[in-house]
Amino acid sequence: MGADRGIHVEVDEKTILEPLSVAKLFSAIAKKENPNLIIMGKQAIDDDAGQTGQMLAGLLDLPQANFVSKVDIGEDKLLATCEIDGGLETVECSLPAVITTDLRLNEPRYASLPNIMKAKKKPIDKYKPSDLGVEITKRLETLKVAEPAARKSGVKVESVDELIEKLRNEAKVL
Amino acid sequence: MRVYDQKELYELASTFALEEMAPNMEKWDKEEFIPKDLLEKASTLGFGKLYVSENGGGVGLDRETTSVVFEALSRGCVSTTAYLTLHNTCAWMVDAFGTEAQKEMYLEKLGNMEYLGSYCLTEPGSGSDAMSLTTTAKKDGNKYILNGTKVFISNGGDSDIYLVMARTGGPGPKGISTFIVPKDSVGLSFGKKERKVGWNSQPTRSVILEDCEVSVENLLGGEEGKGFKFAMMGLDGGRINIASCSIGGADASLRAAIEHTTVRNQFGQEISKFQNTQFEIAEMAGKLNASRAIVRQAARLLEAKVPMATASCAMAKQFATDACFDICNRSLQLHGGYGYLKDYPVQQYMRDTRVHQILGGTNEIMKLVVSRSILNSV
Numbered sequence: 001m002g003a004d005r006g007i008h009v010e011v012d013e014k015t016i017l018e019p020l021s022v023a024k025l026f027s028a029i030a031k032k033e034n035p036n037l038i039i040m041g042k043q044a045i046d047d048d049a050g051q052t053g054q055m056l057a058g059l060l061d062l063p064q065a066n067f068v069s070k071v072d073i074g075e076d077k078l079l080a081t082c083e084i085d086g087g088l089e090t091v092e093c094s095l096p097a098v099i100t101t102d103l104r105l106n107e108p109r110y111a112s113l114p115n116i117m118k119a120k121k122k123p124i125d126k127y128k129p130s131d132l133g134v135e136i137t138k139r140l141e142t143l144k145v146a147e148p149a150a151r152k153s154g155v156k157v158e159s160v161d162e163l164i165e166k167l168r169n170e171a172k173v174l
Numbered sequence: 175m176r177v178y179d180q181k182e183l184y185e186l187a188s189t190f191a192l193e194e195m196a197p198n199m200e201k202w203d204k205e206e207f208i209p210k211d212l213l214e215k216a217s218t219l220g221f222g223k224l225y226v227s228e229n230g231g232g233v234g235l236d237r238e239t240t241s242v243v244f245e246a247l248s249r250g251c252v253s254t255t256a257y258l259t260l261h262n263t264c265a266w267m268v269d270a271f272g273t274e275a276q277k278e279m280y281l282e283k284l285g286n287m288e289y290l291g292s293y294c295l296t297e298p299g300s301g302s303d304a305m306s307l308t309t310t311a312k313k314d315g316n317k318y319i320l321n322g323t324k325v326f327i328s329n330g331g332d333s334d335i336y337l338v339m340a341r342t343g344g345p346g347p348k349g350i351s352t353f354i355v356p357k358d359s360v361g362l363s364f365g366k367k368e369r370k371v372g373w374n375s376q377p378t379r380s381v382i383l384e385d386c387e388v389s390v391e392n393l394l395g396g397e398e399g400k401g402f403k404f405a406m407m408g409l410d411g412g413r414i415n416i417a418s419c420s421i422g423g424a425d426a427s428l429r430a431a432i433e434h435t436t437v438r439n440q441f442g443q444e445i446s447k448f449q450n451t452q453f454e455i456a457e458m459a460g461k462l463n464a465s466r467a468i469v470r471q472a473a474r475l476l477e478a479k480v481p482m483a484t485a486s487c488a489m490a491k492q493f494a495t496d497a498c499f500d501i502c503n504r505s506l507q508l509h510g511g512y513g514y515l516k517d518y519p520v521q522q523y524m525r526d527t528r529v530h531q532i533l534g535g536t537n538e539i540m541k542l543v544v545s546r547s548i549l550n551s552v
Contacts, residue, residue, distance in 0.1 A: 110186060110189070110190060110215075110219055111186060112218060112219045112220050113183065113186070113219055113220035113221070113224070113233045113235070113243075114220045114233050116182060116183065116186065117233060117234065117235075120179070
């Protein structure tokens with residue numbers, strides 16, 4: 001576990017960063033760094049957006065595989081198993097590519113003590129959005145947040161006839 | 175090291191302890207072994223060389239951070255962690271006092287726990303009166319011939335390297351030297367495995383030297399007469415380490431007591447609602463935190479190499495091992511009858527921490543060290 005160096009894009013504490021802004025920042029960095037593979041999480045735990053990786057791939061015009069729970073990385077392409085609503089989808093992408101990961105992808109190892117100590121000395125380059133030529137102003141406004149209607153309690157019927165009558169006339173599914 | 179960074183290491187060691195050690199501590203106690211793969215995992219994370227210097231290939235932690243790591247590991251198994259601390263002492267001694275050739279030969283493998291180490295000072299006739307030890311080492315050409323018996327040696331018989339304190343000169347401390355004795359040495363044998371009340375995951379045996387041949391290259395530091403000083407310096411750190419193990423065990427016991435008393439119901443309510451339980455828990459928490467404070471302060475003083483470090487380590491060891499055994503014992507009481515069953519871990523923390531009041535220098539000797547330091551400066 002671990003990395004050789006880090007890049008920190010500094011924004012003001014109070015800034016609300018939207019997925020497109022983040023994707024644009026990463027896109028600018030990717031153009032500097034030319035990575036062969038970009039690994040992102042599938043969705044953040046604060047906004048649950050699940051958009052950034054996909055947008056980044058779009059901005060960089062790179063292939064993408066999302067919700068990846070298994071990946072085999074070859075010389076110039078990768079084979080990914082993606083968790084989708086209906087089951088599992090296998091996707092092949094040429095490299096460079098963007099993948100967004102599902103928790104089932106791997107089991108993190110323990111970081112060793114010597115590596116934790118070394119991490120403190122590794123370089124972290126810092127940028128501001130303006131250094132990267134990226135505008136991060138908020139474009140979206142949340143108008144309303146509401147819970148879905150609460151599930152109503154059911155009704156006990158006395159006979160099959162009554163069931164059919166309700167299904168036809170009340171639930172209107174027959 | 176900054177508190178923020180110490181916290182990170184504490185989290186790592188605690189996670190390791192709770193996931194890799196705690197689920198197995200009952201089995202290791204009952205079957206009396208530590209699996210090789212646990213030691214391997216521990217060694218890849220650096221747990222065999224916490225305070226070996228960075229130059230020596232170690233993690234290079236200061237003594238206070240080391241204490242924090244051992245405390246965390248002890249939550250998972252006191253006995254196994256206690257052995258790790260003894261191994262760490264051996265690796266540190268080679269790093270701190272060894273010649274370049276000795277470090278070349280042994281340090282990396284000790285650091286990675288490819289070689290396990292045992293510290294051999296105590297004899298049947300010399301425990302508290304350590305400097306009266308009678309194991310002899312007579313020079314004979316390019317060898318030393320060692321004769322004597324060491325008793326109560328942790329991991330004796332299973333270790334690869336034995337650091338043996340033996341008499342090369344006259345009586346008293348200045349006549350003692352330290353030798354690196356490899357397991358396959360001619361004339362080295364081991365006694366039966368002792369049957370103990372606790373510390374069962376690691377074997378304890380006598381180490382028997384009968385015309386045991388040790389190369390002159392293996393005189394630690396290459397100089398006779400330094401052995402006692404090396405041993406005592408090793409012990410200062412060893413005392414902090416053992417106290418840290420007591421703290422980890424007491425921490426785990428207190429948490430267990432809190433859980434049990436909030437779940438156990440008698441007389442129509444959780445027993446944690448009774449004032450006696452509340453006062454017990456408060457006192458236990460107070461003693462636990464006082465133990466942490468005194469041990470960590472002693473660790474800082476040892477790190478700073480100040481003259482009062484030795485007495486501080488002794489004071490911390492005595493206070494913390496007594497207080498923490500008491501916490502484990504009280505926790506057992508708060509569990510009621512369940513505390514006495516081996517299905518519950520609290521009895522193992524109690525049994526394992528009991529011996530910390532004895533080894534590494536009895537708490538009575540600790541009081542002598544402390545009182546001498548105080549009265550001699552009057």
